[in-house]
Amino acid sequence: MAMLEVQNLKKIYSTRFGGNKVQALDEVSFSIDAGEYVAVMGESGSGKTTLLNLLASLDKPTSGDILLDGVSFSKIKNKDLCSFRRDKLGFVFQDFNLLDSLSLRDNIFLPLVLQGKSYDEMEKRLEPVAKRLNITELLNKFPYEVSGGQKQRAAAARALITQPRIILADEPTGALDSKAAAHLLKIFNELNIDGQTILMVTHSIQAASCANRILFIKDGKLFNQIYRGVAGNEEMFRRISDCLTVLQSEVNKND
Amino acid sequence: MTNSSAKHALLPKLAFSGIRKNGSVYIPYLAASSIAVAIFFIFSAVSQNKLMKNIPYSDYVVMLMYIGQFLLCVILAPFLSSINSFLIKRKKLELGLYSILGLEKKHIGIIMIIETIINYFISVICGIIIAIVFSKLIFMLLLNLTGLPITTDFTVSPISFVITLIYFGAVSLFNLGINLFKVSMTNPIELFKSSKKGEKQPKHVLLRTVFGILFMGGGYFIALTGKLDGSIFLTFLFAVWLVVMGTHFLFTSGSISFIKSCMKNKKFYYRKENFITISGMLYRLKKSASGLVNICIFGTMAIITLICTISLFLGQNEVIKASYPMEAEYYFNADSSYDTSAFDGYIRELSSANSVKIKDRIDFTYAKLSIMEKDGQFVKYEQNDMSYPSDMRLITIADYNKTQNENKTLSENEVLLFSSAADYGKPAINLYGTEFTVKEELQNLNFITKEPKNPQGSDYYIVMSSAEWINKEMADFGYDKSSINYSVRFNMDGDETARKSFLKTLDEKFGALTEANLSSNIYDYSDDLHALYGGLLFLGIFFGIIFSVCMILIMYYKQISEGFEDKANFDIMRKVGMSDNEVKKTIRRQVQMIFLIPISAAILHTIIAVKIISMMMVLLKIYSLNLIILCALGVIVVFGIFYAISYVVTARAYYKIVR
Numbered sequence: 001m002a003m004l005e006v007q008n009l010k011k012i013y014s015t016r017f018g019g020n021k022v023q024a025l026d027e028v029s030f031s032i033d034a035g036e037y038v039a040v041m042g043e044s045g046s047g048k049t050t051l052l053n054l055l056a057s058l059d060k061p062t063s064g065d066i067l068l069d070g071v072s073f074s075k076i077k078n079k080d081l082c083s084f085r086r087d088k089l090g091f092v093f094q095d096f097n098l099l100d101s102l103s104l105r106d107n108i109f110l111p112l113v114l115q116g117k118s119y120d121e122m123e124k125r126l127e128p129v130a131k132r133l134n135i136t137e138l139l140n141k142f143p144y145e146v147s148g149g150q151k152q153r154a155a156a157a158r159a160l161i162t163q164p165r166i167i168l169a170d171e172p173t174g175a176l177d178s179k180a181a182a183h184l185l186k187i188f189n190e191l192n193i194d195g196q197t198i199l200m201v202t203h204s205i206q207a208a209s210c211a212n213r214i215l216f217i218k219d220g221k222l223f224n225q226i227y228r229g230v231a232g233n234e235e236m237f238r239r240i241s242d243c244l245t246v247l248q249s250e251v252n253k254n255d
Numbered sequence: 256m257t258n259s260s261a262k263h264a265l266l267p268k269l270a271f272s273g274i275r276k277n278g279s280v281y282i283p284y285l286a287a288s289s290i291a292v293a294i295f296f297i298f299s300a301v302s303q304n305k306l307m308k309n310i311p312y313s314d315y316v317v318m319l320m321y322i323g324q325f326l327l328c329v330i331l332a333p334f335l336s337s338i339n340s341f342l343i344k345r346k347k348l349e350l351g352l353y354s355i356l357g358l359e360k361k362h363i364g365i366i367m368i369i370e371t372i373i374n375y376f377i378s379v380i381c382g383i384i385i386a387i388v389f390s391k392l393i394f395m396l397l398l399n400l401t402g403l404p405i406t407t408d409f410t411v412s413p414i415s416f417v418i419t420l421i422y423f424g425a426v427s428l429f430n431l432g433i434n435l436f437k438v439s440m441t442n443p444i445e446l447f448k449s450s451k452k453g454e455k456q457p458k459h460v461l462l463r464t465v466f467g468i469l470f471m472g473g474g475y476f477i478a479l480t481g482k483l484d485g486s487i488f489l490t491f492l493f494a495v496w497l498v499v500m501g502t503h504f505l506f507t508s509g510s511i512s513f514i515k516s517c518m519k520n521k522k523f524y525y526r527k528e529n530f531i532t533i534s535g536m537l538y539r540l541k542k543s544a545s546g547l548v549n550i551c552i553f554g555t556m557a558i559i560t561l562i563c564t565i566s567l568f569l570g571q572n573e574v575i576k577a578s579y580p581m582e583a584e585y586y587f588n589a590d591s592s593y594d595t596s597a598f599d600g601y602i603r604e605l606s607s608a609n610s611v612k613i614k615d616r617i618d619f620t621y622a623k624l625s626i627m628e629k630d631g632q633f634v635k636y637e638q639n640d641m642s643y644p645s646d647m648r649l650i651t652i653a654d655y656n657k658t659q660n661e662n663k664t665l666s667e668n669e670v671l672l673f674s675s676a677a678d679y680g681k682p683a684i685n686l687y688g689t690e691f692t693v694k695e696e697l698q699n700l701n702f703i704t705k706e707p708k709n710p711q712g713s714d715y716y717i718v719m720s721s722a723e724w725i726n727k728e729m730a731d732f733g734y735d736k737s738s739i740n741y742s743v744r745f746n747m748d749g750d751e752t753a754r755k756s757f758l759k760t761l762d763e764k765f766g767a768l769t770e771a772n773l774s775s776n777i778y779d780y781s782d783d784l785h786a787l788y789g790g791l792l793f794l795g796i797f798f799g800i801i802f803s804v805c806m807i808l809i810m811y812y813k814q815i816s817e818g819f820e821d822k823a824n825f826d827i828m829r830k831v832g833m834s835d836n837e838v839k840k841t842i843r844r845q846v847q848m849i850f851l852i853p854i855s856a857a858i859l860h861t862i863i864a865v866k867i868i869s870m871m872m873v874l875l876k877i878y879s880l881n882l883i884i885l886c887a888l889g890v891i892v893v894f895g896i897f898y899a900i901s902y903v904v905t906a907r908a909y910y911k912i913v914r
Contacts, residue, residue: 058830079834086832097827101538106530111831113530119521158831 002031003197004055004166009064011050011220024050025061026220032166032199037192039211040201041240043247047220048201052170055199057085068165086111090159094171096151098143104154105139111162125161133157133187149180156187160196167191169200173207185210205244209236218247266362270369273349280345283819285377287338287812291331292382292423294805297390298324299415301797306407306790315874316791318488322495323556323798329499330552332426334809337545339430341816343437350438364435371431379423387411397796407790463508471501475863483710483870491867498860499552506551506852507544510536527837531828532845535821543849546813550806551853555860557802558887558894562861563868564795566886570877571788572781577704577876579777581615581744583758584702585765586772589741591620591654591722593770598743601764609757611749617702619654621716622725622739623647624732632685635732645712649725655718659701665694671718673697676709684717687731691717702744708878740772754778791875807901814905818912825913835914842910850902858891 011025024047032038042048053059055066057073066073068088076084091097098107105126112122130136133153138146143154152172159167169188173181181204189210192198200211208214210233216223224247226239274281301307302320350363358366390409398407474497481490514537518524524533536543587593595618606613624647625636636644652665665671670691672679684691699705700716719725729738747754758776765771825838833841869883877883 079836082832082834082837091830093830097830099534099824099827101534101824106534109525110530110828113525113527114828114831114833114837116527119525122525 003034003036003069004032004199005067006030006055007065007067009051009054009066010062011047011054011059012062023220025054027064028217028220028222029064030215030222030225032197034165034197035192035195037188037198037210037212038200039208039214040199040217041203041208041214041244042217042223044203046217048217049170050220051217052168052201056089056091056168057081083115086114087162088165090162090164090167092152092156092159092167092169092172094174096143096148096155096175098151098155098158100143103140103142104135104146104150104157107143107154108139108158108161111158115162122161125163126157129157129160132190133160147180148176149183152176152180152184153187156184160191166197166199169198169202171202171204172200173202173204178206181207205237205240208240209233211236214240214243216243216247218250223247266365267369269353270366270373273346273366273370274373277345277349280342281374283812283816284338284342285374285381287808288335288374288378288423289381289385290805290808291335292379292419293386293389294801295324295327295331295422296383296386296411296415296419297801298327299418300386300390300409300411301794303412303415304407304410306794315488315871316794322488322492325492326495326499326552326556328422329496330549332429333503333545334549335426336430336433338812338816339434343434347438347441360439363438367434367438368431371427371434375423375427379420382423383416383419393797393800397793407793460508460511463504464512467501467504467508469501470497471505474498474501478863478867481867481870483873487867487870487874491871494867502551502856502860503545503548506548506856507540510540510544510547514540527833528840528844531824531841535817535824535845539817539820543813543817546809547849547853549809550813551856551860553802553806553809554853554857554894554898555864557799557806558857558861558890559864559868560795560802561799561890561894562865562883562886563872564792564799565890566872566877566883567788567795567875568792569886570872570879570882571784573879573882574876575777575781575784577706577878579780580704581617581702582746582754582778583744583761583774583776585743585774587741587743587768587770588737588739588772589620589770590736590739591651591741593620593741595741595743597768598765601761605757605760605764606747609749609753609760611747611753611757613745613747615701616743616745617658618741618743619650619658620739620741621648621650621654622729622734624649624729624734624738626715626732632688634687635734643712645714647715647717649717649719649728651722651725652718652720663695665718665720667720667724668692669694669720671695671697673700673703673705673716673718674713675703675705675715676711676713677707679713679715686717686728689728689731706878708873709876710873741770751778803897806898807905810901811905811908814909815912818909821909822913838913839910842906842913850899854895854898858895861887861891 007029009025009028010023013022013024014020028047028051040048040051050059054061057066057076060074098104099110102110108126108129109122112125117125126139127136130139133156135150135153135157138150138154143151146154152175156167156172159169172188173184176184185207188198188200192212198211200207202208212228214226214236216225224243226236226243228236231239298320302317302324307317307320350366353363353366354360387409394407394409474494477490477494477497481487481494514533517529517533518537523529585598587598602613605611625644626633626647627636627644628634633647652663652671655671656662663671668689668691670684670693672684672693673696679693679696682693684693697716697718703714703716719728729735747757749757755778758778762774765774825833829835829838865880865883865887869877869880872878872883
């Protein structure tokens with residue numbers, strides 16, 4: 001059974017007085033199995049962010065449903081939504097979203113603190129995660145004292161420490177230089193090999209080519225998917241660019 | 256040529272747009288500094304007000320005003336520099352951008368100078384306008400509401416403008432210097448980054464704690480041991496200064512140690528209610544601490560002002576009663592042989608006309624000498640001598656026994672002695688070389704009140720064995736017959752208006768008598784006193800309001816500015832999975848932690864200050880310590896409620912922002 005199931009997801013934004021309606025997502029369906037590493041690609045305005053917000057349970061769909069481990073998002077009560085998000089989902093954002101008032105260690109602890117875990121438990125969990133993300137030496141620094149790549153790794157650690165069912169990453173390499181981006185992607189790959197399910201929204205072909213499967217979204221619809229199969233990263237890179245070229249030419253045709 | 260003139264036009268433009276575009280940072284800043292100006296201006300304007308010259312003890316009040324003004328200087332400078340450091344931290348991003356775009360440090364300096372000038376003028380102009388409008392309004396409202404018998408208006412004098420302009424000019428200049436120094440020390444990249452940096456933790460925590468304890472302890476010591484003398488106000492000023500400094504040091508060092516110890520206790524720190532609050536407090540420690548100090552100081556000032564005012568208000572009647580144990584007093588230029596039948600006739604006629612009944616009438620003769628104590632004996636007071644004069648009244652044992660309903664006897668050089676202030680306490684008294692044995696020190700006379708706490712020299716009544724002795728003493732002291740007075744005093748039954756009109760008509764008749772010297776009564780005195788104390792009451796209420804307003808504004812500013820800072824943090828925490836409920840809980844926690852600190856310190860300061868306050872009130876003839884303690888309790892309770900309400904309201908504003 002698929003771990004995450006997206007069924008006929010539809011999201012319509014209407015302006016405040018119900019005038020213009022904008023269809024951000026139109027009947028999107030797909031599913032993700034446990035242990036998959038999926039990238040979602042698409043132009044700006046294609047509905048990627050809307051999709052991610054719905055998956056993150058930060059927003060509610062107009063129709064359709066999302067199921068995680070068979071539990072429907074629409075059935076979760078509002079007051080439980082926060083703890084659901086905290087316990088099951090891990091987030092990595094483009095702009096890191098680390099708190100400047102906290103050291104990296106405390107930033108990583110934040111979700112555990114909110115879960116009400118004991119300090120010993122936190123320490124126990126932190127050690128392997130910090131080691132894996134190679135930030136053990138940086139834990140006592142503050143976000144404004146470290147580089148972008150280091151910040152993003154700390155943010156990834158914060159996402160991982162709750163042992164979420166799935167990591168949702170929104171343009172995780174968007175604010176990083178190529179070296180830091182490559183480092184982060186390598187870590188994502190290693191995590192995935194260890195069995196972590198990852199869903200990443202990205203613009204970057206380089207980032208997407210690390211994933212096992214790529215979903216292309218265009219004008220709110222699922223346009224195409226590419227499975228890695230046995231292809232290497234370079235092969236994936238080529239196939240993604242081909243697909244984006246097709247996607248782009250479709251846009252031009254429509255014009 | 257064109258290049259440089261274009262550049263010179265650009266810099267002011269950048270300065271202006273820098274202020275305009277950073278509204279959310281500048282508006283609270285400008286509001287806070289305008290209000291600082293307003294408070295300062297109100298203070299200096301009121302101390303120049305003509306009201307100041309008409310109220311009683313105006314020297315003391317002016318002195319207190321100067322203390323207030325001085326305190327404001329001490330409080331406002333760190334406050335302004337803390338909001339300045341908050342501002343410059345935000346500004347650094349923009350300045351970093353300018354310097355990356357190719358502006359040199361010099362140009363950035365010019366922009367900052369222009370901005371400082373603009374800020375200065377905006378806050379000074381707004382502040383003075385706020386001050387004038389607010390004060391006029393409050394003056395009008397208070398005068399109408401309280402119905403105090405004073406006539407005054409809020410006037411401004413040029414001096415107030417000058418003082419305000421100079422003080423804030425100096426503070427702005429100082430802050431500008433700091434800003435320029437900070438910017439010149441950092442490179443563009445750091446400028447870019449530093450807007451996110453936490454405040455540097457103040458160094459030398461231990462040293463600060465030691466200073467704090469020394470200053471505060473010193474202030475408390477002085478407040479508790481200060482002696483009542485001419486320099487009591489200076490003593491008070493010094494104690495206040497010490498306590499303000501001590502509070503400042505202890506709040507910063509105390510909050511650091513407190514937060515550090517909280518963070519060390521991992522079990523406590525890593526709990527969701529505490530985690531965000533404590534780390535946030537460390538993040539903006541200095542600003543937070545200086546905000547708390549200011550809330551505490553203004554709170555204390557409001558409490559103490561109100562205590563003084565209210566005990567003055569409630570103590571007024573005591574003052575009146577103590578000054579007039581007998582309701583009416585009439586003095587004649589005559590000795591004991593004076594025939595009062597004419598005066599008695601008036602009393603009889605007018606009292607029955609006004610249906611007033613005379614009771615407790617006493618008649619006695621006394622000689623009044625102005626004396627001073629020198630080398631263990633009493634001598635005639637000389638104007639140019641350093642010591643204070645006191646009055647000495649000599650009466651005969653016959654008059655004493657008659658007025659006091661006693662039957663005491665004195666041998667030749669024995670006297671009875673009464674002191675209106677502290678006990679004389681010695682077994683003998685030397686009057687210009689003649690030694691008398693004090694047979695008994697009297698503790699009460701029915702026509703004068705004894706007040707052992709009265710510091711302003713004692714009035715003595717000496718009861719002598721015969722009129723001959725009195726005449727001899729007068730001759731020794733160099734007084735002639737003219738200082739002998741015949742005095743009639745009495746109480747009345749009947750309603751108050753009747754009593755008043757009786758005394759008024761009697762005064763007219765009395766004035767026509769050839770021997771008439773002076774008449775006075777409790778009603779005229781109480782009217783005078785109400786009018787005189789009205790000014791003091793008015794000022795007390797006025798400044799009570801001003802201080803409370805300051806406190807609320809600082810509280811509000813603190814909550815709002817922290818709200819804007821915390822907004823992004825709470826957004827992040829929501830994304831990480833913090834529910835609205837938890838956000839609310841965290842805020843409540845923060846409020847609780849910060850709520851109690853300033854008010855508890857303010858209450859402690861007040862309790863310690865009660866003694867020195869009571870000493871200063873003695874100068875205003877309020878002798879009852881119980882009254883002051885009672886007032887203090889009442890004011891603290893009421894103020895505490897008021898404080899709690901304002902805190903809830905400002906905390907709500909904070910929650911609205913971060914929500």
